Amino acid sequence: MQAETVNKTALITGASAGLGAEYARQLAALGNNLVLTARRTERMETLASELTAKFGVKVQVYPADLADPDSPQRLCAQLATDNIDIDILINNAGYGVTGTLNVPEWNAHQDFMQVMVNAVVELCYLLLPSMQQRGFGEIVNVASMAAILPGAPGHTLYAASKAFLVRFSESLAMENINTGVKVQALCPGFTYTEFHDVTGTREQVSKMPDKLWLNASDVISYSLEELKHKNSLPVVIPGRQYRSIERFMRWMPRRMAYKTMLKRAKTFRQVD
Numbered sequence: 309m310q311a312e313t314v315n316k317t318a319l320i321t322g323a324s325a326g327l328g329a330e331y332a333r334q335l336a337a338l339g340n341n342l343v344l345t346a347r348r349t350e351r352m353e354t355l356a357s358e359l360t361a362k363f364g365v366k367v368q369v370y371p372a373d374l375a376d377p378d379s380p381q382r383l384c385a386q387l388a389t390d391n392i393d394i395d396i397l398i399n400n401a402g403y404g405v406t407g408t409l410n411v412p413e414w415n416a417h418q419d420f421m422q423v424m425v426n427a428v429v430e431l432c433y434l435l436l437p438s439m440q441q442r443g444f445g446e447i448v449n450v451a452s453m454a455a456i457l458p459g460a461p462g463h464t465l466y467a468a469s470k471a472f473l474v475r476f477s478e479s480l481a482m483e484n485i486n487t488g489v490k491v492q493a494l495c496p497g498f499t500y501t502e503f504h505d506v507t508g509t510r511e512q513v514s515k516m517p518d519k520l521w522l523n524a525s526d527v528i529s530y531s532l533e534e535l536k537h538k539n540s541l542p543v544v545i546p547g548r549q550y551r552s553i554e555r556f557m558r559w560m561p562r563r564m565a566y567k568t569m570l571k572r573a574k575t576f577r578q579v580d
């Protein structure tokens with residue numbers, strides 16, 4: 309984070325598990341106050357009590373289902389009522405939907421795009437002006453390596469939604485170059501969280517080589533470390549192995565890259 313990032317207030321979406329809960333732990337350890345949001349209130353309350361007891365920071369829990377299109381407005385209205393200015397926005401909530409395009413019901417796609425794309429953009433839209441006014445802000449949009457690699461069959465909208473976040477974050481970072489607001493798209497590869505249990509692909513992905521797996525704590529410390537550097541790039545890839553894959557795929561002829569994805573997708577995407 310930028311030099312003065314202590315005693316700030318962070319809003320973390322998807323804070324009831326995985327990477328969101330880890331952002332909460334690491335930001336609290338640095339002395340920041342938190343607002344946690346997700347659907348599972350009890351888990352967030354347990355985490356809130358733990359972090360307040362351990363680090364003496366103020367942690368508030370605002371339950372919300374981001375598939376509800378009114379959620380971003382409602383969250384921000386509640387922040388205003390409680391007089392809370394958000395300095396750090398971590399747009400992290402997310403999940404996967406298995407199958408090819410026509411397997412899930414349309415409603416499942418609609419909810420997915422609401423959580424993964426619309427809510428992210430709307431929270432940035434609503435919280436950015438006050439960050440700009442105060443001349444300080446940090447926004448992390450949690451994307452994925454899936455945004456960087458070519459698309460693959462199955463979970464059709466996942467890579468597309470994450471690619472959207474990468475381009476969106478790049479533009480937002482450039483628009484804010486002189487405002488004191490820093491924007492990062494974080495692109496993790498396979499990380500140990502509940503993500504693959506929720507998606508229903510745990511058995512499939514557990515066959516992936518160990519060296520491809522990242523720990524949530526390493527992913528988040530890399531993200532926060534990168535935010536500290538004045539000249540860090542807006543797109544951040546944790547894990548040396550994934551930075552090598554990104555470089556390798558960038559230079560690979562496109563036809564070969566598609567063939568590779570088509571072959572490998574069976575190990576991490578479910579098409580039915």
Ligand SMILES: NC(=O)c1ccc[n+]([C@@H]2O[C@H](COP(=O)([O-])OP(=O)(O)OC[C@H]3O[C@@H](n4cnc5c(N)ncnc54)[C@H](OP(=O)(O)O)[C@@H]3O)[C@@H](O)[C@H]2O)c1
Nearest residue numbers: 322324325326327346347348374401402498499501502503
């Ligand atoms: N783990 C990986 O391998 C990996 C790799 C690349 C990118 N990512 C990305 O990392 C982010 C965090 O995922 P994770 O790995 O930490 O997964 P996770 O352990 O399953 O956590 C996902 C979080 O998102 C929240 N969430 C899901 N749907 C929501 C909704 N409708 N409204 C509000 N909150 C919702 C969940 O909370 P509730 O269920 O309580 O609502 C939970 O807190 C996601 O954006 C994911 O796409 C993960």
